[in-house]
Amino acid sequence: MKALPDASDRALARQYLDGSEAAFRQLYRRHTPRMRGVVLRLLGHTAHEVDDVVQESWLRACAALDRFRWESTLSTWLCGIGAHAALEVLRRNERWAGDAALEFVADGAPPPGDGLDVTRALDALPPRQRAVMVLHDLEGYTHDEIAALMGIVPGTSKSQLTHARNAMRSALR
Amino acid sequence: MDHDDRLPPELMTALASLPWESAPPPGEEDRAVRALRRRGMLPVPRWQRYAAYAAGVAAALALFVAGSITGASRARASLERVDAVRAWPAPVSNLRSAELRVQRAGSEYVGALVQFAALARAHPAAPGLADGRESAATTLCAAAVQLPRLSSGVGAERIPCDDEVSAPTRADATIHWF
Numbered sequence: 607m608k609a610l611p612d613a614s615d616r617a618l619a620r621q622y623l624d625g626s627e628a629a630f631r632q633l634y635r636r637h638t639p640r641m642r643g644v645v646l647r648l649l650g651h652t653a654h655e656v657d658d659v660v661q662e663s664w665l666r667a668c669a670a671l672d673r674f675r676w677e678s679t680l681s682t683w684l685c686g687i688g689a690h691a692a693l694e695v696l697r698r699n700e701r702w703a704g705d706a707a708l709e710f711v712a713d714g715a716p717p718p719g720d721g722l723d724v725t726r727a728l729d730a731l732p733p734r735q736r737a738v739m740v741l742h743d744l745e746g747y748t749h750d751e752i753a754a755l756m757g758i759v760p761g762t763s764k765s766q767l768t769h770a771r772n773a774m775r776s777a778l779r
Numbered sequence: 780m781d782h783d784d785r786l787p788p789e790l791m792t793a794l795a796s797l798p799w800e801s802a803p804p805p806g807e808e809d810r811a812v813r814a815l816r817r818r819g820m821l822p823v824p825r826w827q828r829y830a831a832y833a834a835g836v837a838a839a840l841a842l843f844v845a846g847s848i849t850g851a852s853r854a855r856a857s858l859e860r861v862d863a864v865r866a867w868p869a870p871v872s873n874l875r876s877a878e879l880r881v882q883r884a885g886s887e888y889v890g891a892l893v894q895f896a897a898l899a900r901a902h903p904a905a906p907g908l909a910d911g912r913e914s915a916a917t918t919l920c921a922a923a924v925q926l927p928r929l930s931s932g933v934g935a936e937r938i939p940c941d942d943e944v945s946a947p948t949r950a951d952a953t954i955h956w957f
Contacts, residue, residue, distance in 0.1 A: 625822045627812060634808050639800035646801050657807055664811050668820050724793045743786050743794055771790055778793050 615680040619671055634664065637681055641688040647740045648692040650729040655695050663688040689741065693756055696733050727777035735770035738763050743771075888918065 611632060613621075618636075621629035638660060645659050667687050674683060728736055737756060741747040742763070749760040749767075756763070786794070815821040823831075871877045895911050902908075 627821050627824070630812065630815065630821060631808060634811060638803050638807070642801040642803055643799050647797070657803065657810075660803065661807070661811050661814055665814060665818065665820070668815060669818075724797055727793075728797070743790070744797070771787060774790055774793070775787065778789070 616676060619674070619680065622668070623672055630668070633680075637684050638664075640681055641684050644685045644740070644745060645688045645692045647728065647744065648689060648737050649695065650733070650736065651725060652729065653695075659691045659695055660688065663691045666691065685745065689745065690755060693737060696737065697757075724774075724778065727774050730777065731770055731773055734758075735766050735773065738766040739770040739774070742767050888922075 613629075613632065615633065615636070618629045618633050622633065641663060642656065642660050645663070646653075646656050649656055649659065663684070667684055674680070728739070731739065734756070738752055741752045741755070742749070747755070749763040752758075752763045753760040758766075812821060816823055871880055892915055895915065898905070899908055899911070
């Protein structure tokens with residue numbers, strides 16, 4: 607069965623589950639750029655693990671695709687898997703700051719300057735602050751969802767967001 | 780500390796300028812497909828299956844041919860050894876093999892005489908008895924003629940034999956048969 611470029615995600619997923627490589631390739635081309643964008647922002651643009659995380663995310667997604675209930679869009683589900691995998695990498699690499707350091711924003715804040723663009727300012731944030739900001743302000747997660755994803759309490763998520771925003775404001779001023 | 784969830788306008792503008800998507804580098808799609816195949820989450824294409832079968836058959840054939848050649852070569856060498864053992868008289872190429880040949884011939888000679896003597900006693904009137912005795916004596920005498928050649932002294936006294944000097948008459952000869 608041929609995977610048509612304009613076929614729905616659901617139809618392509620069904621074809622993939624029937625063993626169609628073309629359907630998988632179609633889904634990959636359709637959703638990888640968005641998923642990679644999330645992973646890139648969470649890990650930082652200098653991280654070399656980005657593509658490994660994207661691939662791992664696809665492997666997990668494909669393994670669980672037959673259990674996906676289509677209550678959200680496939681894109682949202684895939685980005686969630688990507689975010690989860692990226693956070694695991696951050697945690698595994700011990701890039702998290704300790705709790706005491708979390709409150710000490712100035713260390714991780716990028717230096718102020720006119721030429722600093724948003725991407726560099728975001729990359730310069732401490733990983734946990736960046737993760738909270740990306741998930742909340744860019745991906746639309748709630749603090750409860752972020753807390754569950756990152757293994758922190760919602761209050762910590764809120765304070766991290768405040769620190770991140772202040773640091774970003776300083777950097778972009 | 781202010782935990783306002785609303786995004787400040789200046790940050791909203793800044794973050795809105797961020798690209799949402801990031802294209803994967805070339806080759807990542809194929810890498811993902813290969814990873815899925817390795818984990819059995821995508822079937823291997825038919826041509827790859829056939830190629831794998833063909834490679835397996837070729838490897839099996841190569842193994843068989845190599846085994847046959849090696850086996851044939853070793854069998855040939857083994858047969859040559861057996862043939863060499865069976866060959867008689869053994870080829871004499873050095874003193875050791877000559878000595879072995881003398882030993883073997885001597886054993887054969889003595890064994891033949893024992894058999895002849897046993898048959899002669901059992902059939903004293905059988906034809907060929909006299910010829911056999913003469914052959915045995917002639918052979919022994921010829922061997923005795925060659926013995927001086929084995930001694931280290933040059934020009935050792937030769938032992939005469941009936942084909943070189945006048946042979947003693949049969950009546951004079953006393954032969955004790957064994």
